[in-house]
Amino acid sequence: MSLIRVETDARGVATLTLARAEKHNALSAQMMTELEDAARGLAKDTKVRVVVLAADGKTFCAGGDLAWMREQFDMDAETRRVESRRIATVLGALYDLPQPLIGRVQGNALGGGVGLVSVCDVAIGVSGAKLGFTETRLGLIPANIGPYVLARMGATRASEVFMSARIFGAEEAVRLNLLSRTVEHDDLDAAIDAEVLPYLSCAPGAVAEAKALMRDLAGRVVQEQVDLAIDALARRWQSDEAREGVGAFFDKRSPSWQ
Numbered sequence: 231m232s233l234i235r236v237e238t239d240a241r242g243v244a245t246l247t248l249a250r251a252e253k254h255n256a257l258s259a260q261m262m263t264e265l266e267d268a269a270r271g272l273a274k275d276t277k278v279r280v281v282v283l284a285a286d287g288k289t290f291c292a293g294g295d296l297a298w299m300r301e302q303f304d305m306d307a308e309t310r311r312v313e314s315r316r317i318a319t320v321l322g323a324l325y326d327l328p329q330p331l332i333g334r335v336q337g338n339a340l341g342g343g344v345g346l347v348s349v350c351d352v353a354i355g356v357s358g359a360k361l362g363f364t365e366t367r368l369g370l371i372p373a374n375i376g377p378y379v380l381a382r383m384g385a386t387r388a389s390e391v392f393m394s395a396r397i398f399g400a401e402e403a404v405r406l407n408l409l410s411r412t413v414e415h416d417d418l419d420a421a422i423d424a425e426v427l428p429y430l431s432c433a434p435g436a437v438a439e440a441k442a443l444m445r446d447l448a449g450r451v452v453q454e455q456v457d458l459a460i461d462a463l464a465r466r467w468q469s470d471e472a473r474e475g476v477g478a479f480f481d482k483r484s485p486s487w488q
């Protein structure tokens with residue numbers, strides 16, 4: 231039985247749903263494989279314009295499957311390394327999606343569940359949701375999610391929430407730059423619908439390049455950033471999308487994106 235659902239509507243909005251509610255969507259090996267495959271498939275699907283990451287049940291995601299982790303205790307070092315790479319790989323596949331990734335955080339997100347939130351471009355959470363990096367309570371560490379969390383909140387705040395494993399509310403998650411905003415539960419679907427709309431009127435290639443460029447610029451010195459930006463814009467000027475978008479402006483019509 232599949233632990234992931236992928237549904238794409240006529241507008242090109244794909245919803246990737248964690249479907250393991252009875253285990254609070256804990257990330258088992260099977261689920262991570264399915265999630266990674268789904269993300270890689272969506273990345274290649276030119277009809278998909280936006281991806282929404284959602285979850286069944288009351289919990290968004292309870293993190294890595296602790297039963298799967300317990301199996302690692304008696305594995306040899308090489309197998310443990312392969313398995314510990316699994317979380318990094320699935321987070322990487324989601325992070326690398328060329329389309330905007332919107333998190334629909336309908337409930338609590340713990341451990342690796344916050345990792346999923348941290349690879350979203352935008353994440354809207356319900357105001358009652360609780361989040362926390364609970365790994366250190368379990369004698370583990372939030373390792374593979376570290377790079378994404380560090381980029382969002384900086385080393386000082388990341389160390390504090392990692393070391394203390396304290397649970398915090400959705401409003402604090404906004405201040406920590408994990409969630410983009412909070413809404414009441416009943417308003418969540420409307421908020422997600424409103425969130426995806428602007429992307430649908432933009433050129434898909436330009437959206438993907440804007441996302442890639444911002445990531446590429448991060449951590450570089452200013453002169454390198456400027457050089458990369460010049461190259462990116464020069465490439466864009468050669469694109470059919472730029473011809474269509476600018477042409478449509480002067481023709482006073484809506485652009486048509488292929």
Ligand SMILES: C/C=C/C(=O)SCCNC(=O)CCNC(=O)[C@H](O)C(C)(C)COP(=O)(O)OP(=O)(O)OC[C@H]1O[C@@H](n2cnc3c(N)ncnc32)[C@H](O)[C@@H]1OP(=O)(O)O
Nearest residue numbers: 252253254256292293294295296297340341342364365370
């Ligand atoms: C590198 C490390 C990365 C990580 O992500 S480490 C994992 C971090 N995650 C956590 O610390 C969360 C662990 N889970 C919980 O604290 C609780 O659960 C919840 C708060 C999410 C929900 O509590 P409640 O409503 O009382 O439900 P319930 O009876 O605890 O759970 C129902 C079933 O779900 C299973 N489950 C929940 N979380 C996980 C998990 N992370 N891995 C594996 N199974 C999990 C339980 O065991 C149980 O199962 P059964 O019905 O068979 O007894």
